[in-house]
Amino acid sequence: MSNNALSLTHEQFITTAIDAINTEKAALSLLTEQIDDRFAQACDIILACQGRVVVTGMGKSGLIGRKIAATFASTGTPSFFMHPGEAGHGDLGMVVKGDVLIAISNSGESDEIRTLLPVVKRLGIPLISISRDKRGMLPHAADIALTLGHSQEACPLNLAPTSSTTATLALGDALAVALVHARNFTSEDFALSHPAGALGRQLLTRVEDLMHTRLENLPIINQKEPLQKALFTMSNGRLGMTVVTDDHKKVVGVFTDGDLRRGLEKGIELTTPMYEVMTASPRHVSKTMRASDALSVMNENAISQLLVMDEQGQLEAIITVHDLLNAGVK
Structure with missing residues:
Protein backbone atom coordinates (compact mmCIF):
# COMPACT_ATOMS: atom_id res chain seq x y z
CA MET A 1 0.00 0.00 0.00
CA SER A 2 1.37 3.42 -0.94
CA ASN A 3 2.21 5.84 1.86
CA ASN A 4 2.14 8.82 -0.48
CA ALA A 5 -1.03 10.22 1.06
CA LEU A 6 -2.31 13.49 -0.36
CA SER A 7 -3.41 16.31 1.88
CA LEU A 8 -6.80 17.43 0.59
CA THR A 9 -8.54 20.60 1.61
CA HIS A 10 -12.10 20.50 2.93
CA GLU A 11 -13.27 21.89 -0.39
CA GLN A 12 -11.51 19.07 -2.25
CA PHE A 13 -13.10 16.46 0.01
CA ILE A 14 -16.51 17.96 -0.74
CA THR A 15 -15.79 18.06 -4.46
CA THR A 16 -14.75 14.39 -4.57
CA ALA A 17 -17.90 13.43 -2.65
CA ILE A 18 -20.13 15.29 -5.08
CA ASP A 19 -18.28 13.77 -8.05
CA ALA A 20 -18.75 10.26 -6.60
CA ILE A 21 -22.45 10.82 -6.04
CA ASN A 22 -22.91 12.25 -9.53
CA THR A 23 -21.09 9.25 -11.01
CA GLU A 24 -23.46 6.91 -9.19
CA LYS A 25 -26.45 8.99 -10.29
CA ALA A 26 -25.28 8.49 -13.87
CA ALA A 27 -25.17 4.74 -13.25
CA LEU A 28 -28.77 4.81 -12.03
CA SER A 29 -29.81 6.85 -15.05
CA LEU A 30 -28.15 4.25 -17.28
CA LEU A 31 -29.98 1.50 -15.37
CA THR A 32 -33.38 2.98 -16.23
CA GLU A 33 -32.53 2.46 -19.91
CA GLN A 34 -32.08 -1.26 -19.20
CA ILE A 35 -35.57 -1.74 -17.75
CA ASP A 36 -37.61 -3.49 -20.42
CA ASP A 37 -39.73 -6.60 -20.90
CA ARG A 38 -36.99 -8.72 -19.31
CA PHE A 39 -37.77 -7.00 -16.00
CA ALA A 40 -41.47 -7.80 -16.35
CA GLN A 41 -40.68 -11.43 -17.21
CA ALA A 42 -38.45 -11.68 -14.11
CA CYS A 43 -41.35 -10.40 -12.01
CA ASP A 44 -43.65 -13.03 -13.57
CA ILE A 45 -41.18 -15.79 -12.72
CA ILE A 46 -40.86 -14.64 -9.11
CA LEU A 47 -44.62 -14.28 -8.68
CA ALA A 48 -45.10 -17.82 -9.99
CA CYS A 49 -42.47 -19.19 -7.59
CA GLN A 50 -43.89 -21.90 -5.34
CA GLY A 51 -40.84 -21.96 -3.10
CA ARG A 52 -38.29 -19.31 -2.12
CA VAL A 53 -36.29 -16.78 -4.08
CA VAL A 54 -32.63 -17.68 -3.50
CA VAL A 55 -30.13 -14.86 -4.07
CA THR A 56 -26.44 -15.57 -4.57
CA GLY A 57 -23.31 -13.60 -5.41
CA MET A 58 -19.64 -13.34 -4.48
CA GLY A 59 -17.80 -10.46 -2.82
CA LYS A 60 -19.52 -7.08 -3.02
CA SER A 61 -22.23 -8.60 -5.20
CA GLY A 62 -22.92 -11.03 -2.38
CA LEU A 63 -23.24 -8.20 0.15
CA ILE A 64 -25.77 -6.49 -2.09
CA GLY A 65 -27.48 -9.85 -2.64
CA ARG A 66 -27.98 -10.24 1.11
CA LYS A 67 -29.78 -6.93 1.24
CA ILE A 68 -31.94 -7.78 -1.78
CA ALA A 69 -32.94 -11.10 -0.20
CA ALA A 70 -33.77 -9.34 3.07
CA THR A 71 -35.93 -6.79 1.26
CA PHE A 72 -37.79 -9.55 -0.60
CA ALA A 73 -38.41 -11.46 2.63
CA SER A 74 -39.75 -8.43 4.49
CA THR A 75 -42.11 -7.44 1.66
CA GLY A 76 -43.95 -10.68 1.03
CA THR A 77 -41.55 -12.67 -1.15
CA PRO A 78 -39.98 -15.58 0.82
CA SER A 79 -36.27 -15.31 0.17
CA PHE A 80 -32.81 -16.03 1.56
CA PHE A 81 -29.18 -15.47 0.57
CA MET A 82 -26.91 -18.39 -0.32
CA HIS A 83 -23.14 -17.89 -0.44
CA PRO A 84 -21.97 -19.47 -3.73
CA GLY A 85 -18.71 -20.70 -2.19
CA GLU A 86 -20.53 -22.52 0.60
CA ALA A 87 -23.20 -23.71 -1.83
CA GLY A 88 -20.64 -25.88 -3.58
CA HIS A 89 -19.86 -27.58 -0.26
CA GLY A 90 -23.34 -28.55 0.84
CA ASP A 91 -25.46 -25.40 1.10
CA LEU A 92 -26.86 -26.03 -2.37
CA GLY A 93 -29.03 -28.59 -0.61
CA MET A 94 -31.10 -25.65 0.66
CA VAL A 95 -32.28 -25.05 -2.90
CA VAL A 96 -35.14 -27.27 -4.02
CA LYS A 97 -37.40 -27.64 -7.02
CA GLY A 98 -39.92 -24.82 -7.01
CA ASP A 99 -37.38 -22.18 -5.97
CA VAL A 100 -36.06 -19.36 -8.16
CA LEU A 101 -32.37 -18.39 -8.22
CA ILE A 102 -31.17 -14.82 -8.70
CA ALA A 103 -27.42 -14.82 -9.37
CA ILE A 104 -25.45 -11.57 -9.26
CA SER A 105 -22.11 -11.04 -10.99
CA ASN A 106 -21.14 -7.72 -12.53
CA SER A 107 -18.82 -9.41 -15.03
CA GLY A 108 -21.10 -12.40 -15.55
CA GLU A 109 -18.11 -14.70 -15.08
CA SER A 110 -18.15 -15.70 -11.39
CA ASP A 111 -16.36 -19.05 -11.09
CA GLU A 112 -18.17 -19.87 -7.84
CA ILE A 113 -21.56 -19.44 -9.50
CA ARG A 114 -20.42 -21.32 -12.60
CA THR A 115 -19.96 -24.50 -10.56
CA LEU A 116 -23.57 -24.32 -9.35
CA LEU A 117 -25.24 -24.06 -12.75
CA PRO A 118 -25.31 -27.76 -13.71
CA VAL A 119 -27.20 -28.60 -10.51
CA VAL A 120 -29.53 -25.62 -10.94
CA LYS A 121 -30.36 -26.74 -14.48
CA ARG A 122 -30.84 -30.36 -13.41
CA LEU A 123 -33.34 -29.27 -10.74
CA GLY A 124 -35.19 -27.18 -13.30
CA ILE A 125 -34.85 -24.02 -11.21
CA PRO A 126 -35.47 -20.76 -13.11
CA LEU A 127 -32.34 -18.62 -13.18
CA ILE A 128 -32.40 -14.82 -13.24
CA SER A 129 -29.01 -13.16 -13.66
CA ILE A 130 -27.93 -9.61 -12.86
CA SER A 131 -24.78 -8.46 -14.62
CA ARG A 132 -23.23 -5.54 -16.48
CA ASP A 133 -24.29 -6.79 -19.91
CA LYS A 134 -25.45 -9.92 -21.71
CA ARG A 135 -21.93 -11.16 -22.36
CA GLY A 136 -20.45 -13.77 -20.08
CA MET A 137 -21.23 -17.25 -18.88
CA LEU A 138 -23.94 -16.29 -16.39
CA PRO A 139 -26.31 -14.25 -18.60
CA HIS A 140 -25.95 -16.88 -21.36
CA ALA A 141 -27.07 -19.58 -18.94
CA ALA A 142 -29.92 -17.52 -17.42
CA ASP A 143 -33.59 -17.77 -18.30
CA ILE A 144 -33.79 -14.00 -17.84
CA ALA A 145 -30.64 -11.88 -18.04
CA LEU A 146 -31.13 -8.49 -16.36
CA THR A 147 -28.45 -5.93 -17.14
CA LEU A 148 -27.11 -2.81 -15.44
CA GLY A 149 -25.34 -1.14 -18.36
CA HIS A 150 -21.68 -0.14 -18.62
CA SER A 151 -21.35 2.52 -15.94
CA GLN A 152 -18.14 4.00 -14.62
CA GLU A 153 -17.30 3.13 -11.05
CA ALA A 154 -17.17 6.06 -8.62
CA CYS A 155 -13.79 4.72 -7.51
CA PRO A 156 -11.14 6.95 -9.16
CA LEU A 157 -9.32 3.80 -10.32
CA ASN A 158 -12.59 2.52 -11.84
CA LEU A 159 -11.93 -0.73 -9.98
CA ALA A 160 -13.73 -0.89 -6.61
CA PRO A 161 -17.43 -1.84 -7.03
CA THR A 162 -19.29 1.37 -6.27
CA SER A 163 -21.59 2.57 -9.03
CA SER A 164 -22.21 -1.03 -10.13
CA THR A 165 -23.26 -2.15 -6.65
CA THR A 166 -25.49 0.90 -6.27
CA ALA A 167 -27.20 0.03 -9.55
CA THR A 168 -27.55 -3.61 -8.50
CA LEU A 169 -29.15 -2.60 -5.21
CA ALA A 170 -31.53 -0.25 -7.02
CA LEU A 171 -32.52 -3.01 -9.44
CA GLY A 172 -33.21 -5.37 -6.52
CA ASP A 173 -35.32 -2.71 -4.84
CA ALA A 174 -37.20 -2.15 -8.09
CA LEU A 175 -38.04 -5.86 -8.27
CA ALA A 176 -39.20 -5.87 -4.65
CA VAL A 177 -41.36 -2.77 -5.12
CA ALA A 178 -42.95 -4.17 -8.28
CA LEU A 179 -43.78 -7.37 -6.41
CA VAL A 180 -45.28 -5.41 -3.51
CA HIS A 181 -47.71 -3.83 -5.96
CA ALA A 182 -48.45 -7.14 -7.66
CA ARG A 183 -49.15 -8.93 -4.37
CA ASN A 184 -51.23 -6.03 -2.98
CA PHE A 185 -48.93 -6.23 0.03
CA THR A 186 -50.31 -4.05 2.87
CA SER A 187 -48.85 -2.28 5.87
CA GLU A 188 -50.46 -4.96 8.06
CA ASP A 189 -48.63 -7.63 6.06
CA PHE A 190 -45.39 -5.71 6.55
CA ALA A 191 -46.00 -5.50 10.30
CA LEU A 192 -46.40 -9.28 10.59
CA SER A 193 -42.77 -9.69 9.58
CA HIS A 194 -41.61 -6.82 11.81
CA PRO A 195 -43.37 -7.45 15.16
CA ALA A 196 -40.40 -6.38 17.27
CA GLY A 197 -40.02 -2.96 15.70
CA ALA A 198 -41.83 0.28 16.48
CA LEU A 199 -43.77 0.06 13.23
CA GLY A 200 -44.86 -3.48 14.03
CA ARG A 201 -46.14 -2.44 17.45
CA GLN A 202 -47.98 0.48 15.90
CA LEU A 203 -49.70 -1.62 13.26
CA LEU A 204 -50.32 -4.84 15.19
CA THR A 205 -51.25 -3.69 18.69
CA ARG A 206 -55.01 -3.42 19.17
Whole structure:
Protein backbone atom coordinates (compact mmCIF):
# COMPACT_ATOMS: atom_id res chain seq x y z
CA MET A 1 0.00 0.00 0.00
CA SER A 2 1.37 3.42 -0.94
CA ASN A 3 2.21 5.84 1.86
CA ASN A 4 2.14 8.82 -0.48
CA ALA A 5 -1.03 10.22 1.06
CA LEU A 6 -2.31 13.49 -0.36
CA SER A 7 -3.41 16.31 1.88
CA LEU A 8 -6.80 17.43 0.59
CA THR A 9 -8.54 20.60 1.61
CA HIS A 10 -12.10 20.50 2.93
CA GLU A 11 -13.27 21.89 -0.39
CA GLN A 12 -11.51 19.07 -2.25
CA PHE A 13 -13.10 16.46 0.01
CA ILE A 14 -16.51 17.96 -0.74
CA THR A 15 -15.79 18.06 -4.46
CA THR A 16 -14.75 14.39 -4.57
CA ALA A 17 -17.90 13.43 -2.65
CA ILE A 18 -20.13 15.29 -5.08
CA ASP A 19 -18.28 13.77 -8.05
CA ALA A 20 -18.75 10.26 -6.60
CA ILE A 21 -22.45 10.82 -6.04
CA ASN A 22 -22.91 12.25 -9.53
CA THR A 23 -21.09 9.25 -11.01
CA GLU A 24 -23.46 6.91 -9.19
CA LYS A 25 -26.45 8.99 -10.29
CA ALA A 26 -25.28 8.49 -13.87
CA ALA A 27 -25.17 4.74 -13.25
CA LEU A 28 -28.77 4.81 -12.03
CA SER A 29 -29.81 6.85 -15.05
CA LEU A 30 -28.15 4.25 -17.28
CA LEU A 31 -29.98 1.50 -15.37
CA THR A 32 -33.38 2.98 -16.23
CA GLU A 33 -32.53 2.46 -19.91
CA GLN A 34 -32.08 -1.26 -19.20
CA ILE A 35 -35.57 -1.74 -17.75
CA ASP A 36 -37.61 -3.49 -20.42
CA ASP A 37 -39.73 -6.60 -20.90
CA ARG A 38 -36.99 -8.72 -19.31
CA PHE A 39 -37.77 -7.00 -16.00
CA ALA A 40 -41.47 -7.80 -16.35
CA GLN A 41 -40.68 -11.43 -17.21
CA ALA A 42 -38.45 -11.68 -14.11
CA CYS A 43 -41.35 -10.40 -12.01
CA ASP A 44 -43.65 -13.03 -13.57
CA ILE A 45 -41.18 -15.79 -12.72
CA ILE A 46 -40.86 -14.64 -9.11
CA LEU A 47 -44.62 -14.28 -8.68
CA ALA A 48 -45.10 -17.82 -9.99
CA CYS A 49 -42.47 -19.19 -7.59
CA GLN A 50 -43.89 -21.90 -5.34
CA GLY A 51 -40.84 -21.96 -3.10
CA ARG A 52 -38.29 -19.31 -2.12
CA VAL A 53 -36.29 -16.78 -4.08
CA VAL A 54 -32.63 -17.68 -3.50
CA VAL A 55 -30.13 -14.86 -4.07
CA THR A 56 -26.44 -15.57 -4.57
CA GLY A 57 -23.31 -13.60 -5.41
CA MET A 58 -19.64 -13.34 -4.48
CA GLY A 59 -17.80 -10.46 -2.82
CA LYS A 60 -19.52 -7.08 -3.02
CA SER A 61 -22.23 -8.60 -5.20
CA GLY A 62 -22.92 -11.03 -2.38
CA LEU A 63 -23.24 -8.20 0.15
CA ILE A 64 -25.77 -6.49 -2.09
CA GLY A 65 -27.48 -9.85 -2.64
CA ARG A 66 -27.98 -10.24 1.11
CA LYS A 67 -29.78 -6.93 1.24
CA ILE A 68 -31.94 -7.78 -1.78
CA ALA A 69 -32.94 -11.10 -0.20
CA ALA A 70 -33.77 -9.34 3.07
CA THR A 71 -35.93 -6.79 1.26
CA PHE A 72 -37.79 -9.55 -0.60
CA ALA A 73 -38.41 -11.46 2.63
CA SER A 74 -39.75 -8.43 4.49
CA THR A 75 -42.11 -7.44 1.66
CA GLY A 76 -43.95 -10.68 1.03
CA THR A 77 -41.55 -12.67 -1.15
CA PRO A 78 -39.98 -15.58 0.82
CA SER A 79 -36.27 -15.31 0.17
CA PHE A 80 -32.81 -16.03 1.56
CA PHE A 81 -29.18 -15.47 0.57
CA MET A 82 -26.91 -18.39 -0.32
CA HIS A 83 -23.14 -17.89 -0.44
CA PRO A 84 -21.97 -19.47 -3.73
CA GLY A 85 -18.71 -20.70 -2.19
CA GLU A 86 -20.53 -22.52 0.60
CA ALA A 87 -23.20 -23.71 -1.83
CA GLY A 88 -20.64 -25.88 -3.58
CA HIS A 89 -19.86 -27.58 -0.26
CA GLY A 90 -23.34 -28.55 0.84
CA ASP A 91 -25.46 -25.40 1.10
CA LEU A 92 -26.86 -26.03 -2.37
CA GLY A 93 -29.03 -28.59 -0.61
CA MET A 94 -31.10 -25.65 0.66
CA VAL A 95 -32.28 -25.05 -2.90
CA VAL A 96 -35.14 -27.27 -4.02
CA LYS A 97 -37.40 -27.64 -7.02
CA GLY A 98 -39.92 -24.82 -7.01
CA ASP A 99 -37.38 -22.18 -5.97
CA VAL A 100 -36.06 -19.36 -8.16
CA LEU A 101 -32.37 -18.39 -8.22
CA ILE A 102 -31.17 -14.82 -8.70
CA ALA A 103 -27.42 -14.82 -9.37
CA ILE A 104 -25.45 -11.57 -9.26
CA SER A 105 -22.11 -11.04 -10.99
CA ASN A 106 -21.14 -7.72 -12.53
CA SER A 107 -18.82 -9.41 -15.03
CA GLY A 108 -21.10 -12.40 -15.55
CA GLU A 109 -18.11 -14.70 -15.08
CA SER A 110 -18.15 -15.70 -11.39
CA ASP A 111 -16.36 -19.05 -11.09
CA GLU A 112 -18.17 -19.87 -7.84
CA ILE A 113 -21.56 -19.44 -9.50
CA ARG A 114 -20.42 -21.32 -12.60
CA THR A 115 -19.96 -24.50 -10.56
CA LEU A 116 -23.57 -24.32 -9.35
CA LEU A 117 -25.24 -24.06 -12.75
CA PRO A 118 -25.31 -27.76 -13.71
CA VAL A 119 -27.20 -28.60 -10.51
CA VAL A 120 -29.53 -25.62 -10.94
CA LYS A 121 -30.36 -26.74 -14.48
CA ARG A 122 -30.84 -30.36 -13.41
CA LEU A 123 -33.34 -29.27 -10.74
CA GLY A 124 -35.19 -27.18 -13.30
CA ILE A 125 -34.85 -24.02 -11.21
CA PRO A 126 -35.47 -20.76 -13.11
CA LEU A 127 -32.34 -18.62 -13.18
CA ILE A 128 -32.40 -14.82 -13.24
CA SER A 129 -29.01 -13.16 -13.66
CA ILE A 130 -27.93 -9.61 -12.86
CA SER A 131 -24.78 -8.46 -14.62
CA ARG A 132 -23.23 -5.54 -16.48
CA ASP A 133 -24.29 -6.79 -19.91
CA LYS A 134 -25.45 -9.92 -21.71
CA ARG A 135 -21.93 -11.16 -22.36
CA GLY A 136 -20.45 -13.77 -20.08
CA MET A 137 -21.23 -17.25 -18.88
CA LEU A 138 -23.94 -16.29 -16.39
CA PRO A 139 -26.31 -14.25 -18.60
CA HIS A 140 -25.95 -16.88 -21.36
CA ALA A 141 -27.07 -19.58 -18.94
CA ALA A 142 -29.92 -17.52 -17.42
CA ASP A 143 -33.59 -17.77 -18.30
CA ILE A 144 -33.79 -14.00 -17.84
CA ALA A 145 -30.64 -11.88 -18.04
CA LEU A 146 -31.13 -8.49 -16.36
CA THR A 147 -28.45 -5.93 -17.14
CA LEU A 148 -27.11 -2.81 -15.44
CA GLY A 149 -25.34 -1.14 -18.36
CA HIS A 150 -21.68 -0.14 -18.62
CA SER A 151 -21.35 2.52 -15.94
CA GLN A 152 -18.14 4.00 -14.62
CA GLU A 153 -17.30 3.13 -11.05
CA ALA A 154 -17.17 6.06 -8.62
CA CYS A 155 -13.79 4.72 -7.51
CA PRO A 156 -11.14 6.95 -9.16
CA LEU A 157 -9.32 3.80 -10.32
CA ASN A 158 -12.59 2.52 -11.84
CA LEU A 159 -11.93 -0.73 -9.98
CA ALA A 160 -13.73 -0.89 -6.61
CA PRO A 161 -17.43 -1.84 -7.03
CA THR A 162 -19.29 1.37 -6.27
CA SER A 163 -21.59 2.57 -9.03
CA SER A 164 -22.21 -1.03 -10.13
CA THR A 165 -23.26 -2.15 -6.65
CA THR A 166 -25.49 0.90 -6.27
CA ALA A 167 -27.20 0.03 -9.55
CA THR A 168 -27.55 -3.61 -8.50
CA LEU A 169 -29.15 -2.60 -5.21
CA ALA A 170 -31.53 -0.25 -7.02
CA LEU A 171 -32.52 -3.01 -9.44
CA GLY A 172 -33.21 -5.37 -6.52
CA ASP A 173 -35.32 -2.71 -4.84
CA ALA A 174 -37.20 -2.15 -8.09
CA LEU A 175 -38.04 -5.86 -8.27
CA ALA A 176 -39.20 -5.87 -4.65
CA VAL A 177 -41.36 -2.77 -5.12
CA ALA A 178 -42.95 -4.17 -8.28
CA LEU A 179 -43.78 -7.37 -6.41
CA VAL A 180 -45.28 -5.41 -3.51
CA HIS A 181 -47.71 -3.83 -5.96
CA ALA A 182 -48.45 -7.14 -7.66
CA ARG A 183 -49.15 -8.93 -4.37
CA ASN A 184 -51.23 -6.03 -2.98
CA PHE A 185 -48.93 -6.23 0.03
CA THR A 186 -50.31 -4.05 2.87
CA SER A 187 -48.85 -2.28 5.87
CA GLU A 188 -50.46 -4.96 8.06
CA ASP A 189 -48.63 -7.63 6.06
CA PHE A 190 -45.39 -5.71 6.55
CA ALA A 191 -46.00 -5.50 10.30
CA LEU A 192 -46.40 -9.28 10.59
CA SER A 193 -42.77 -9.69 9.58
CA HIS A 194 -41.61 -6.82 11.81
CA PRO A 195 -43.37 -7.45 15.16
CA ALA A 196 -40.40 -6.38 17.27
CA GLY A 197 -40.02 -2.96 15.70
CA ALA A 198 -41.83 0.28 16.48
CA LEU A 199 -43.77 0.06 13.23
CA GLY A 200 -44.86 -3.48 14.03
CA ARG A 201 -46.14 -2.44 17.45
CA GLN A 202 -47.98 0.48 15.90
CA LEU A 203 -49.70 -1.62 13.26
CA LEU A 204 -50.32 -4.84 15.19
CA THR A 205 -51.25 -3.69 18.69
CA ARG A 206 -55.01 -3.42 19.17
CA VAL A 207 -57.02 -1.79 21.93
CA GLU A 208 -57.97 -5.24 23.24
CA ASP A 209 -54.29 -6.00 23.89
CA LEU A 210 -53.98 -3.17 26.40
CA MET A 211 -57.41 -2.34 27.82
CA HIS A 212 -58.66 -2.89 31.37
CA THR A 213 -61.29 -5.58 30.94
CA ARG A 214 -62.51 -6.80 34.33
CA LEU A 215 -65.86 -5.03 34.62
CA GLU A 216 -66.13 -5.78 38.33
CA ASN A 217 -62.98 -3.76 38.89
CA LEU A 218 -63.90 -0.84 36.64
CA PRO A 219 -65.03 2.42 38.27
CA ILE A 220 -68.77 2.58 37.53
CA ILE A 221 -71.42 4.64 39.30
CA ASN A 222 -75.14 5.32 38.83
CA GLN A 223 -76.05 8.76 37.52
CA LYS A 224 -78.22 9.45 40.60
CA GLU A 225 -75.37 8.92 43.06
CA PRO A 226 -73.76 12.00 44.63
CA LEU A 227 -70.37 13.38 43.66
CA GLN A 228 -68.94 12.35 47.02
CA LYS A 229 -69.47 8.66 46.23
CA ALA A 230 -68.06 9.15 42.74
CA LEU A 231 -64.81 10.43 44.25
CA PHE A 232 -64.38 7.19 46.20
CA THR A 233 -65.18 5.19 43.05
CA MET A 234 -62.59 7.14 41.05
CA SER A 235 -59.96 6.74 43.75
CA ASN A 236 -60.47 2.98 43.98
CA GLY A 237 -60.46 2.57 40.19
CA ARG A 238 -57.13 4.39 39.79
CA LEU A 239 -57.91 5.31 36.20
CA GLY A 240 -58.57 9.00 36.71
CA MET A 241 -62.24 8.65 35.83
CA THR A 242 -65.50 6.85 36.51
CA VAL A 243 -68.17 5.60 34.11
CA VAL A 244 -71.70 6.89 34.75
CA THR A 245 -74.64 4.59 33.98
CA ASP A 246 -78.44 4.73 34.22
CA ASP A 247 -80.69 2.32 36.11
CA HIS A 248 -80.39 -0.18 33.25
CA LYS A 249 -76.57 -0.05 33.43
CA LYS A 250 -76.38 1.72 30.10
CA VAL A 251 -73.50 4.15 29.80
CA VAL A 252 -74.73 7.75 29.82
CA GLY A 253 -71.54 9.63 30.61
CA VAL A 254 -68.13 9.79 32.27
CA PHE A 255 -66.64 11.85 35.06
CA THR A 256 -62.91 12.55 34.96
CA ASP A 257 -60.29 14.38 36.96
CA GLY A 258 -60.74 17.25 34.52
CA ASP A 259 -64.48 17.36 35.18
CA LEU A 260 -63.75 17.46 38.90
CA ARG A 261 -61.39 20.43 38.55
CA ARG A 262 -63.84 22.33 36.43
CA GLY A 263 -66.67 21.52 38.85
CA LEU A 264 -64.72 22.72 41.88
CA GLU A 265 -64.03 26.00 40.09
CA LYS A 266 -67.80 26.41 39.75
CA GLY A 267 -68.34 25.57 43.42
CA ILE A 268 -70.30 22.33 43.02
CA GLU A 269 -71.38 20.51 46.18
CA LEU A 270 -70.39 16.96 47.15
CA THR A 271 -74.10 16.13 47.22
CA THR A 272 -74.55 17.05 43.54
CA PRO A 273 -75.92 14.06 41.56
CA MET A 274 -73.65 12.74 38.85
CA TYR A 275 -76.01 13.48 35.99
CA GLU A 276 -75.47 17.19 36.65
CA VAL A 277 -71.66 17.10 36.52
CA MET A 278 -70.81 14.25 34.16
CA THR A 279 -69.74 14.57 30.52
CA ALA A 280 -72.56 13.05 28.48
CA SER A 281 -72.10 10.98 25.31
CA PRO A 282 -68.47 10.14 26.02
CA ARG A 283 -65.99 9.20 23.31
CA HIS A 284 -65.60 5.47 22.84
CA VAL A 285 -63.83 2.97 20.59
CA SER A 286 -64.05 -0.71 19.72
CA LYS A 287 -61.59 -3.25 21.05
CA THR A 288 -60.47 -4.16 17.53
CA MET A 289 -59.27 -0.64 16.76
CA ARG A 290 -55.53 -0.14 16.40
CA ALA A 291 -54.05 1.15 19.62
CA SER A 292 -52.30 3.90 17.66
CA ASP A 293 -55.67 5.06 16.28
CA ALA A 294 -57.11 5.12 19.80
CA LEU A 295 -54.21 7.34 20.84
CA SER A 296 -55.02 9.66 17.94
CA VAL A 297 -58.62 9.91 19.16
CA MET A 298 -57.36 10.87 22.62
CA ASN A 299 -54.98 13.48 21.24
CA GLU A 300 -57.57 14.99 18.90
CA ASN A 301 -60.10 15.34 21.74
CA ALA A 302 -57.59 16.28 24.47
CA ILE A 303 -58.66 13.37 26.69
CA SER A 304 -56.64 10.70 28.48
CA GLN A 305 -59.20 7.88 28.75
CA LEU A 306 -61.52 6.10 26.35
CA LEU A 307 -64.40 3.74 26.91
CA VAL A 308 -64.33 0.50 24.95
CA MET A 309 -67.84 -0.43 23.80
CA ASP A 310 -69.22 -3.42 21.91
CA GLU A 311 -71.53 -3.24 18.87
CA GLN A 312 -74.59 -3.09 21.18
CA GLY A 313 -73.19 -0.08 23.00
CA GLN A 314 -72.33 -2.04 26.14
CA LEU A 315 -69.23 -1.18 28.15
CA GLU A 316 -66.44 -3.73 27.70
CA ALA A 317 -63.39 -1.99 29.08
CA ILE A 318 -61.44 1.24 29.59
CA ILE A 319 -58.13 2.22 28.04
CA THR A 320 -55.96 5.15 29.10
CA VAL A 321 -53.20 7.16 27.48
CA HIS A 322 -50.79 5.71 30.04
CA ASP A 323 -51.62 2.19 28.86
CA LEU A 324 -50.77 3.18 25.30
CA LEU A 325 -47.59 5.08 26.06
CA ASN A 326 -46.29 2.38 28.40
CA ALA A 327 -46.71 -0.12 25.56
CA GLY A 328 -44.67 2.07 23.23
CA VAL A 329 -47.63 3.08 21.06
CA LYS A 330 -47.09 6.40 19.29
